[in-house]
Amino acid sequence: MIYQGKQKIWSDYQKEIPDDHWYYVRSCIRQNFFPASEKMFLEICRDVLGKDVHENEHHTTCGGIAYHCDTIPQETAMTIVARQFALMTEAGYENYAASCITSFGNYTEILETWHEFPELETKIRELLWKSCRKEFKKPKYLAHTSDLIYKFRNEIAEKAKFRLVNKETGEPLRVVEHIGCHYSKMFPSKGVGGAEYPYVLAGMIESWGGNVIDYPERRHCCGYGFRQYHVKANRSYSLSNTYKKFESMEPYKPDMIITNCPGCPYFLDRWQYVIAETEGKTYGQNGFGIPVLTYEEVAGLVLGYDPWDLGLQLHQVGAEPLLDKIGIEYNPEDKYKGLDKKDLMRPELPTNLKCF
């Protein structure tokens, strides 16, 4: 691996990310899967970094899942998106930050389509007016929220209490970065670092002290693939994809995986459990899995937030070995306690995958 070669590509794919004043839209599914992630993003931006991030409770889905599952036509998706933009315009913002990778891809695709086919944009404006009596301005800047964290990665590193370094050995942690497919594979120039060697998460890992692992199936999809998972008959494809990725990263002995997509951490996490139960195979040390975290969770950890406040107990793969390596203190007793310290009860434990 020639690091300078990658740096050359990274320098070619830099995107402009404004410093402040963002209109923020959430992901449909992340709040359920990893509930602290979006909360953490807002907290880091607002409280830690002191940025202006606006959120509107009237925003809806972007229609991306339905679009990628072939259940709605693109024009419908475009009208939904147009309404989101209208909400942003109404709130007086022009920088649009999406929490979801598929949304980000969806917005990018729609903006590019409108750029190529302005008549379509006109049509969508008409449709939006007919349906909602709303008008919109296209965002001046579109970013994924990981772009923002990437932009502020060094400020976060300065304020960090922990680094992605093995406390015992002093060695940097071996970190796998997994980028959601819709981040830059469709429009390489819209992502930090392009499509082949994206830098958005690698930059965070480097700034926070870890070592990025480049393994052969790095580019491969997490396995979610919309239809592959949602149609049960296809589910083994979804699982096989994930399996392929883990087989490929296994020799590198990763300490953790960072992702920037709603689906990826979920599937990389949950399919480890399914692989363990069906094949008896685990990828972490001592029967554990490899912890899969969102970039906000990792940012929260290095900034010193309590792991259980970050919702790490909602991951199937136990994060405890990772926390021990970094040296983050946690109270095992509190793992399954709610914010009010009420017992949430313990989940049934898997047979083959060790969770704590």
Add this chain to the structure above:
Amino acid sequence: MNIFGFRISPSSAINLDNVDKERFRELCRIEPDAVRCMACGSCSATCPAAGFSGMSVRKVLLYLQRGKEEEAFKLMSNCMLCGKCTMVCPRGINTRHLILSICRIYDKEEKK
């Protein structure tokens, strides 16, 4: 254990790293022309068994080189050795003898 109603599906992909090349090499020692195939498909197009078992000498050769022996055997199962493929091959490959040699070298049981 199929406790979820689905599990890892076997890969149909070709992994050249895992292909056992020895038997094909043995075949090439007998039929050095086998590798001269340029995949024009004349053999498949003219084959009377193509309509029955999908026979195609081109595909058989390819599958054997890609470690997909079972698929090759399936194609070959209705070969009648009529020799039309030999007649039409633009590279002059002796396909009839090639097929007989495959039948001698390769074994269904050997493959797990």
Add this chain to the structure above:
Amino acid sequence: MKEIVVIIGGGIAGLEAASQLLKLGYSPIIVEKSDRLGGHVARWNRLFPDMTPAQDLVSELIASSKDANIFLNTEISFINRLKDSYNIMLSNGISIISKYILYTTGFRLFEAQKKEEYGYGIYNQVITNADLEHWFNTNKDDRISGKDIKSIGFVHCVGSRDEKARNSQCSKVCCITAIKQAIELKEKYPEAEIYCFYMDLRLFGKKFEDFYTKAQRDHGIHFIRGRVSEVSENINGQVIVKAEDTLAGKPLKVTLDLLVLMSGMVCNPDSTKSASMLSLPIDSDGFLKSSDNVFHITSSPRKGIYYAGACTGPKTVPETLAEARSAVLEIHSTITGEAR
């Protein structure tokens, strides 16, 4: 006074044209921007299909054109048109007035790093056809020398026939070059498995097909129809190549110790630059546009301006030499026609 012909570019087309012009009694001036003659061919090791040493050809051409006026390390500063001739200002301060300019500006090799997915410049074991020829010539390349090489891949059409790489034309010589290089590598590493990943095999030239069947039968080189989709590196530093075997209709992957990218021919931006000074037309593929592509391939639409070789599109060595001769003949008949 002998008629002056300015030849822009000291590659094989320029040298051959100069040598033919000298024979006809003209006074050719070669303007070469680099510090040596022979262009791309001088960097090559052996030439298909007879495995002729490239150096033999280049030395012979240099010897037969030694009486020409040669300016090395010299670029064209500007050219402007006078009444019936051209004023060519060189970067070394010399200005030439000539009625005839022959463009032999050639091509440029596609920059393989532009195909990011192939990882040239990122993965250690990925090289280009030019790197390989350089290694054949010098035996110096850490990526190859002293390595235990068991499997080698060739990717055809890197930057050719690829709209995403902004080059839709076929570079013509890569198929046969890949086969030539595969045979040469097989001779050096007889135990290695060699795979050629191709989209189409375009073996149009004399003896090319024989070369192909020889590669298949005598050297056991595997040909896989399918374009490489991506390259990655494994923990041992080997490269893993993924493609679809389109003849089997199945995805395919293989681990390789060396991957050679067949960089194609793209237009030379320098020739485009000097062409624009005379507002010479550029074809859709970026190469210089001939009067027509059948009958007057060596003529430009401007009087006194001629083309030879790969400046008008990818060419093989014999084609380039033939064009150089034909361009000279055309210049000669124009000159003698005017004198009469």
Add this chain to the structure above:
Amino acid sequence: MREIYLSGYNNFVLPFMIGMIFVLSWCVIGAARIILQLTGEDRKKFFLSLINPKIMAKNVRDWFCDCLFHVKLWKRNMLLGYMHSSIAFGWFMLIVIGHIEVFLYTPQRVHQIWYPIFFRYFVAVTDSTMKGSFFFFLMDFFLLVILSGIILAIIKRARSRFFGMRRTTNPSITDLIGLYSLWCIFPLRLLAEGFTADISGGSFLTKSLNMVLHSFLSDQMNMLPTWWAYSIALGVFMCILPFSRYMHIPAEILLIPMRNAGIKVTHARKGYAKLQVYSCPSCGVCIDACPMSTVKANTKDTTVYLNRQIKRYNERRIEEISDKCLLCGKCTAVCPVGVQGDMMRIAQRSVRKYKLAPSYANIDENALLERCNKFVNTSNNTVTSDRNQRVMYFAGCMTSLTPSISKSTAAILQKAGIRFEIMDKDGGICCGRPMFMAGRIAQAKEMIEKNTAIIKASGADTLLLSCPICYKIFKEQYQLEGIEVIHHTEFFDRLIESGKITLNGSDTRYVYHDPCELGRGCGIYEQPRNVVRKAGELVEAEKHGKESICCGGSLGSLTLGFDKRKALTENALANLTIASPDTIVTACPLCRSTFNRYSDIPVKDIAEIVDEATRKKKR
């Protein structure tokens, strides 16, 4: 007459006796083994044939004609025929007359089997009586005949071209010992009898020799050593006989009745096959006959070498030789003893072990039948009655690569007003012959079953074929009772005879190429020629009919590559064009494509010229 020695014995008979006992027991045991190795059915057939007077008469005729007179060789090559028959018949007569003499003069010695052989040593018969001089004359005459044969043999050994043979076999070491001992036997006998002639009497040869010898060798002591030498030569010859080509002498005696009993090669090495191997006289007639011999490298792959390698159990070479053969059957046609080179090779191929075997059980014959069924009323499953023939035309795999043949055939049938249907219009099951030729008999049988079912269910009464490859197997291996199997050459001949089609001849000079499978394979030589004569002028190739040369495209050869066949085709073309014909006519789609590849003149199938001639206006 008087016996010279009371004992009637001398030690010099020992070498002869050892040889005789050895060779007799070898042959008896061998014959018994071969008979035991036959399948039960064949054995029964063999024994039954021996009591069948008609077959027995044929056996006797064949024994005389083949073993003694070498009639086949005479027909082929007079000199060669004389050489062989002089030795064989001469020797046979010496033995017979020797025995007659013993019977007549010394009946008490009949049990002493050496007595007739060395009669002159033991018995002095006066040559002054009519009877005596008659036998003396006969004995000397036949000895002279043999000696003339031996002289020819020596010349042939040195210069085979005198005999019109381009190539002969390379004798093995045992062959050479046998050969030289055989050559020695008769001069030595002459010498021995010459020395004894003054005592025992003699005739023109022995008597005169005796005079000559006595003129400078008066010592009686010379007599015994020559008799010893004679006996030793006989003994050596007989001892080496089972290991040399001369084994063909006893083997052929058994081969003839077995052949006449209709026994076929079923096992690769045992029984009839073994007998054929031992019957091979290594004469090398098959070498020149073999179409592959046009390339020198192939001469060692001819039938004579196959037999030799089988004797040596050289499995690698056996496989090479068997797989290379085109199975054109010419070696079988010309073999003086009737070794079936083609059958032997198929048998060798049939014992090969394959790990994979195709099977056709999945093929739905009903679906195939539906495509061509026209003669059966599907509602009540009865054959539609029609006075016309119900012809099922099976074009065959190869014909589909030369569609002009099937197109012309169909056109002719239409013109003749014949009801027909094409069985394999959209492809079908191969006839099985190519698979059969590859030795995979079980697979071929499976195809035969499938096709039989289709043909039988179709309601056809005639199966018309344009490919001789198909024709041969349909004739020989299919059981299609009530359905006539006919090749299109025969069919066209019949159509012309019956006036259903009229050919308007032209002055085109046609040469007819006999396809191997049609001519030698099925014995169809005349019908196609009749047809060609109606269409134009028929000229003959240098070698034609039974001697026709394979086009080189045969499916019989498994290993001959495309590039290796060119020389064979060119040689066959040179043979065909000797009379400068305008067009080559053949009756096999494979010959047609093969010739077409290299021929300078047009190559057509007989169907095409018939079709053209029916279309042409009368001149």
